[in-house]
Amino acid sequence: MFRIVMALAAALLALPWSAPALAKATEIQFWHAMGGARGAEIDALVARFNAAQKDVRVVATYKGPYDVVERAVFEAYRAKRTPHLVQVFEVGTADMIAARDLVKPVWRLMVDAGSPLDHGAFVPAVAAYFSDARGRLLALPFNTSTPVLYYNKDAFRKARLDPEHAPKTWYEMPKALGALLDSGAKCALTTTWPSWVLLENMGAWHNQPFATEDNGLGGTDARLNFNTRLMVRWISMLASWYKSGYFTWSGRRDDAEARFASGECAVLTASSSSYAELRRAARFDFGVAQLPYYDDFPEAPQNTLIGGAGLWALNGKTRSEYKAMARFIAYLAQPEVQAQWHQTTGYVPITKAAYMLTEKNGFYLSNPGHQVAVRQLLLRNPTRESKGIRLGHFLAIRAIIEEELEAVWGDRKTPLDALNSAVARGNALLEEFERANAPAGGRARRAKAK
Incomplete structure (x- = not known):
């Protein structure tokens, strides 16, 4: 019981x-x-x-x-x-x-x-x-x-440059890079993530298109169109800097950050999120400035991506x-x-x-x-050209862009030929993506939320 x-x-x-x-x-x-x-x-x-x-x-x-x-x-x-x-x-x-x-x-x-x-x-x-x-x-x-410009203030002082003011425009940059090399810098300018920094953000910063259909935000039928006057000028300038030693290629990812933190490279374009790690790693005084721009483009600077x-x-x-x-x-x-x-x-x-x-x-x-x-x-409200870039097979497109840039640095292609090739090769991937993802009954004109 x-x-x-x-x-x-x-x-x-x-x-x-x-x-x-x-x-x-x-x-x-x-x-x-x-x-x-x-x-x-x-x-x-x-x-x-x-x-x-x-x-x-x-x-x-x-x-x-x-x-x-x-x-x-x-x-x-x-x-x-x-x-x-x-x-x-x-x-x-x-x-x-x-x-x-x-x-x-x-x-x-x-x-x-x-x-x-x-x-x-x-x-x-x-x-x-x-x-x-x-x-x-x-x-x-x-x-x-978003990408920003990092610069070694100690190297600027050694080169008799103003350590509190990095060049604001790309036209001002060569004088600073030359002075840095003349003062003993092994590497003047380098970059991380080349497609993102050098092309995608370059376009948005100058309010120039990267692709049709609002850079792809408007639908899957977007096509690349960044082979513009701006980009030809920009890649041509970089190519001349590469030959003269003003610009150093550090690969397709973020290896450039270590070269900057070690003091080898004096100027770096890289992600803003790298600031804390660079501050921990660098044994010198450095500054952060906005990305330079071409001041003869009336809509620049717009906003970065x-x-x-x-x-x-x-x-x-x-x-x-x-x-x-x-x-x-x-x-x-x-x-x-x-x-x-x-x-x-x-x-x-x-x-x-x-x-x-x-x-x-x-x-x-x-x-x-x-x-x-x-x-x-x-800085400004985003426009159709600066809201963002939304493309299928985007990783593969970035790889194509960086491969074509390497052909320019290696003197195997002109900047215009490389840009045209990148656009054509990338558009072949976008056509494939559109065929695979367009809804029944027609092409996808808008990214519609359910």
Whole structure:
């Protein structure tokens, strides 16, 4: 009898009134591409969110570099085992949109959850890249940056150049580069990510097109058209600088950063998000300035483009999971959260409120390099030519561009021939992408959100 009573008591304890204490949080799987110190920042960000409430538990998983993450999410899509949220780099935006059943647009996710985002709160040049034709966010801008000019102030002093003022225009640059070489610099100017910095941003900075259909934001029938007067002049100038030793090619990725940090190269064009790492690595005083421009182009400077990645919400989840995803995204968009992310990682703030909060707190007084990037993005409202570039097979197109640039440096092609070849080869890939992704009944004219 005693055993029966005890069994009944145990059963009573397990009845519904004890359930709230045992309620399980909705788990959200978040795949990302950030290892090392920035991966640790993501873990810290997620931990703060998880500690702030008990209803949602985000599990962040590093899946490898950007290209690996994109492949992984499409493999998971085919296997019907996708995560809830995934970080995809900006060159994969067209691929994500083309997979029409894969993505739940962020604007729709937030509206359905009853917490719509204020699209006007976002930095226009940041939000435009991840928005549809009506200005609604398809993905949340997450880690974004833009190219800036880094210069070795100590090397400038040695060359009797003004260490507080880098050249503002490309016409002013040769005099400075020559003085740097004459004073003993082994390398005057170098760059990271050549296609992104030297062509894509060069076009936007001068309000010149990179491709038709609003640089691809208007539809999958976009075609490259960057073989313009601006680009011929620019690549011709770089080619002459390469021959004279003013410009040094450091490969297709970010190897140039190490050459700058070591003191070998005196001037560098690279991502604004590299500021903190360069500051840690360099043993000299350096400055950060806006990208130079051609001052005989009346619309320059316009605004630069972003690089980085967006946070995409994926389809096929339950209502409670969608609400949990929306809660995390709303948290990420808060000014205080964005300001801290901006200040600890070097990525630009995605909202104007986060920028103003950072400025109010005096962060830029001791870290002026971070503000240069934001000011470039806020310089003017983006135009059709400077909102962003959204193309299929974009990684392959970048590889083509950089291969053609190497042919120019090797004196195997003229700048015009190389640019024409890059456009023709890239357009063949875009035609293939259009055939594979145009909806039934015609060509895709707009990237439409469901």
